[in-house]
Amino acid sequence: MSGYDDSEHPVEPWGPHDWSHGAPHNSFSPIFMSMGIALFFFMMAQAWSFGTYTPGYIPGILLALAIVGFALFIWWRQDISFDGSYEPRSTGVPFKNIQIRKVAVWVFLMSEMMVFTSLFSTYMRYRLGIENCGDMYERLEASHELVSGATYTCFEPASHLIASSGWHLTPGAINTFALILSSFTIVQALRYAKMPDIDEEVRRRKVYRYLGSTWCLAVLFLTLKMVEWFIGFHVPEIGFLGISEHDIHPLVAEGYTINADAYTHHDYHDFIMNIQVSASLFYVTTGTHGAHVAGGIVGLSYMTYKAWRGGYTPTNAVSIEYFGLYWHFVDLVWVLVFPFFYLY
Incomplete structure (x- = not known):
């Protein structure tokens, strides 16, 4: 029994909800979001199949994004009024008396751990199982078996190109600092949202500024x-540091792509490499992490807006905590990705 008359408190799936009388169980946002995400991945796989681009699937991709956007809009319209008055807890073992949303976040993160563990283990399997391009080049050159114009399949880690100079490594190094700093800003947002004895206007400003800072860092x-x-950047001349003017080319312009079957590097004279496996592992792993950052940006956009409206108080600050769990996980993954793929 619900304990109240539903006719007196109708549940509105299109807008703010009367949370004091329970959660809106009739929301169709999760179903629509799942359908949109599934359609998006299907269309993306069809549009870029085996390195071939098929523009006919672009309308399907746009439709999928529209479905996801529509679902997010409805979800956020329902959540915007959440004041913490209704936070359901689990009644079963082993999660008894723990908030259901917190359990869901941890279950989700466990599934994400399996995703990234698979990517890391695959990387190490091929990294150790396929001969390194540098080792192969030295071996062939020493034995005079290097054939001019021939293509050799080997493993060329992205770090050989990225870590070849401090400038190539700069974007990744800055990104590492940015994500670590973003973990601090999200914690500060939660800290001020939970403060019981603070002026509401001060709380509003602090929370939305820290959430906004996290958004900017992402x-x-x-x-x-x-x-x-894809873009690269220009390094100006800095005379007193002995730095000459030059351009830093992006990875794609350097030829480090997932379909690179004739890759060359200035360290290897007359040595043509097929590096499709190593490049694919780099882009899939770092791209998957980047997709998680992009998803975080979407969530932070809404949370920053809600904070700007003064929507977070000590009673509903747990929403920031749940997002913080996800964001710390994303940061931790990058702390592993950076040395594995950029330095090793």
Whole structure:
């Protein structure tokens, strides 16, 4: 029994909900979001299949994004009024008396751990199982078996190109600092949201500024990722440091791509490499992490808006805590990705 008359407190799936009388069980947002995400991945796989681009699937991709956006809009419209008056708890073992949303976040993070564990283990399997391009080059050159114009399949880690100079490594290093700093800002947002004896206007400003700072750092991360992959940057002359003017080319311009079957590097004279496996592992792993950052940006956009409206108080600050669990996980993954793929 619900204990109250539903006719007196109708549940509205399209807008703010009367949380004091229970959660809105009739929301269709999760179903629509799942359908949109599934359609998006299917269309993406069809549009870029085996290195071939098929523009006919772009409308399907846009439709999928529209479905996801619609579901998010409805979800956020329902959550915008959440004041913490209704936080359901689990009644079963082993999660008894723990908030259901917290349990869901931890279950989700456990599934994410399996995703990234698979990516890391695959990387190490091929990294150790396929001969390194540098070792192969030295072996063939020493034995005079290097054939001019021939293509050799080997493992060329992205770190050989990225860590070849401090400038190539700069975007990744800045990104590492940015994500670590973002973990601090999200904790500060939660800290001020939970403070019981603080002026509400001060709380509002502190929470939305710290959430906004986290959003900015996340956007900086993806921006530098695009610079590293596709754009590159110009280094001006700095005479007193002995730095000459030059351009840092992005990875794609350097030829480090997932379909690179004729890759060359200035360290190897007349040595043509097929590096599709190593490049694919780099882009899939770092791209998957980047997709998680992008998802965090979407969530932070809404949370910052809600904080700007003064929507977070000690009674509902747990929403920031739940997002913080996800965000700390994303940061931790990058702390592992950076040395594995950028330095090793």
